[in-house]
Amino acid sequence: MSVITATTKQNAGPWMTLRRRRQFAGFLFTLPALALVIGFIGIPIGQAIYYSFTSWNGLTSQWIGPSTWSQAFHNSNLWTALQNNALLLLSVPFALGLPLCIAVLLHQRVAGWKVFRSIYFMPTAISWVVLGLVAERFFAYQGTLNSIIHFFGFSHTNTNMLGYESTALSALGITFVFTMIGTNTMLFLTGLATLDPTLEEAARIDGAGRWRIFRSITLPHLSRFIQLAFVMTVIALFSALFSLIFVMTGGGPGYATTTMEFLIYQTGFNQGDFGTAALYGIILFVLTAIVGIVQLRLIGSDE
């Protein structure tokens, strides 16, 4: 901080009006944050665009040109990863719907609901690395899922969802839904808490049924929270699955659970093809930017 003090005083001579001094101080206060973000996020975006046109192994790069892009789009791995991402989007309705039900359940304020709330949010604190480890135990051949199936009498049925290309992605999706429950429930519950209870009461007195109240009062009230939860869930889906995949499947079997973010890691660090990995990064960036614009508009509409 002392550095800032010195510069402020030096530059803020008598020729500076109070207004200008204030603006200058404001500018200086934002400088460290700006430097950090430009240096570690802004510049790398530019570099990623540049290197996506090169053949790059991390040490030396050679300019190739736009043909790297046409080549990349002919790579079947890219399409597999994009397809996996698209398929995982199918889990989003569950990642929103289940927490909505849970939040409504909690909002009934049955005896002990505060304890239940704490329990429901607890997994949110745990690393997805750890949740991935637990999920692996759940889906394993000798895991909980098979125990449950056996308990219901299907003693000869054995699943091994993570072991097969056809089912591994579903297992990942189910795990993802579980990991998102805490955060989304928290969001919805906060939304419900801001709902005026007299409104529901009035509707009830007017003879509206529970479902009617939920549809006509609760849901419209929650719409902004649902939008926010949607955006956060989709972004997590694109950029936070790495830990789960790394621990549960390593992207396999084959490429069955390789999503865009994992493909970037694999291409760069397992195959040493930094150029193509940078290119994939740009694709991921564009995908999240589309979702991000939606969120910025959500935030922006507040001002």
Add this chain to the structure above:
Amino acid sequence: MTTLATPPQESEREEAPPAPPSQARRHVGRWILFGMMLCVAVIMLYPFWVMIITSLKSETQFLSGGGFSWLSWKTLTDNIPIFQEVLSSTIVCSASIFVILCVGLPAGFAFSKLRFRASTTIFLGLVSAMMVPLQAILMPEFVNVTKLGLTGGYFGAILVYAALGTPFSTFLFTTYFRGVPDELIEAGIVDGLGYVGVLGRLVVPIAVPAIATVTVLQFIQIWDDLLVGLLFIQNTSERPITVGLAVLAAGRTTSIPALMAGSLVSALPAMLVYLGFQRYLVKGLTMGIDR
């Protein structure tokens, strides 16, 4: 957020409201609700149950299915360098959060109270960096940090975490300071505190709730993260706990009970922080829409 849908008006009867359901029916309803909540609780507690039960078995007991012992806990340090890894996580976490606060708080203060030319544009640019996933810029980031020679110790990871956490934290501080009256700042300036003095003596004390929110959010985020620790801390002897666990798990040679014991150790600090500061977390998550 006050544009609520008006309640259905079509049934504007002046009659008495429909008779309330009988006491017995209401009771049954409550019990059903309670039962459902219990079911959800069982599902949410499942990870903890798996970790605890599995860690209380030796490897042979785990494979054969029966019996319990403390063996996995007693030999935990042989399997996983747990003390060193927890220490690494603690160092990286606290240093990153410190940088984020030092950088984000003055910026948030400036964006809300010391507006300058183009400050809104710069603010929007900074905040939109929030949407850039690390994976998108992973390759250049990795090469840059390596070339700067920062992957040897903790510095690379700390700076990357700080850069990733700064946009949201700045946004949060800016929103928070908008609620602080301008007069307070003016008074400080008139009293001759200077801008740095105002920041240190007036703004920081006011901002304690926002600081708590940022700290809690970033603590959980960084403590639980894998990717940055995996790539930007090259020495295996400086690995954070999540990286240690993930690498062991991906190798598939470590005994699972030991892995679960380690997982439990790694989960504990974040959970304590979480349970203790739940309300700050909720505040941070809904910042910007919850007014």
